[in-house]
Amino acid sequence: MKHISSPHNAIVRHVEQLQRKSKTRKKEGLFIIEGHREIQLAVRGGFEIEKLLVCGSILLENEDYTPQDVYQKLDIDTTPEVISVTSEVYEKIAYRSGTEGCIAFAKAKSLSLSDLQLTEQPLILIAESVEKPGNLGALLRTADAAKVDAVIIANPTGDLYNPNVVRSSLGCVFTVPTAMGTTKEVTDFLKKSSIDLYAATLQSSERYDAIDYKKGSAIAVGTEATGLSEELRAAATANIIIPMSGEIDSMNVSVSAAILIFEAKRQRDFK
Structure with missing residues (x-):
């Protein structure tokens, strides 16, 4: 040795x-x-x-x-x-x-969209342009807790294997199938796979709990500062919103993702 x-x-x-x-x-x-x-x-x-x-x-x-x-x-x-x-x-x-x-x-593993092996009616978390390693790590922890089929990072601004991501995810970076691509590559992949895309945004949105997520679904969240891109919103099946009663109109991205993903899991009876 x-x-x-x-x-x-x-x-x-x-x-x-x-x-x-x-x-x-x-x-x-x-x-x-x-x-x-x-x-x-x-x-x-x-x-x-x-x-x-x-x-x-x-x-x-x-x-x-x-x-x-x-x-x-x-x-x-x-x-x-x-x-x-x-x-x-x-x-x-x-x-x-x-x-x-x-x-x-x-x-490192391949992060190609084509390498994802999905179930027939998958539940996917999309994170677009999330900059902070701590937020990305927290999103991966949420994805692991909900046992989603995959996490897709659209327009990545950082490195999945950054030590801060590994640390903040508590190792969940290794437990959830993950892929990366441009927003166009991601939306094209979802369309080709017949997966509905739901964009968490303020514009022209429906209540998140009024949506049926039991079919193949991808829930997209973006940064607190700029939200989701117009390109992603335009490709969405529907825009969704979490009603808020306070003075502000946004939450931490990982908190929002947890609310949305666990509503989808509730509808699926947490299977």
Whole structure:
């Protein structure tokens, strides 16, 4: 088993590059996962783990361990390369303050719309131009909680494998089938798949709970600042709105998405 004691090691520098640079992640098709639960969810979600950097004193409370001990601790059935690192090295590369002693190199999956495998009457969450990693992570948590068939990110402004997205999603970035595309690509895909599109917007809208979501349905939400694009609204089967009684006319995008998605799930008897 390899051991790294220098914070200037090439592998350590590689971790830092993958954490900081979206360009590096996209070029190499690799990204970093930190944390016990997140690594488990990635493996269960079919992501390939290339190698694990492990601080034995944190993960196992023991410096004398084997790769099999690591696999057992993480409860994973894959056998990636295990590299031990000192606590000093781990503190340098750990992205989160609450560390768990394990960091993984993982291979990115295809995010092509054509790779989505949908049920006959799918329920899909569309997120258009969501900028903040925290909001995107929260949307993925909502999608996981509702067990939607897919999340589609239209006109993406960021990187799905940004460490902040992985962290804020609590690993749900690995549990929900996800794809990306331009708004036109997304609306064309929905039309071709005979999936109704419902756009959450203020303009010419019906109450969200007056819509029948039992057929194949996609619910689209946008940013709080600008909402959904005119292009997406024009392609919608209907515009929908959540009635509000207060002084403001918008909510956090993840809150709005949760209300809309769980109404669709209620109509489907949460199946």
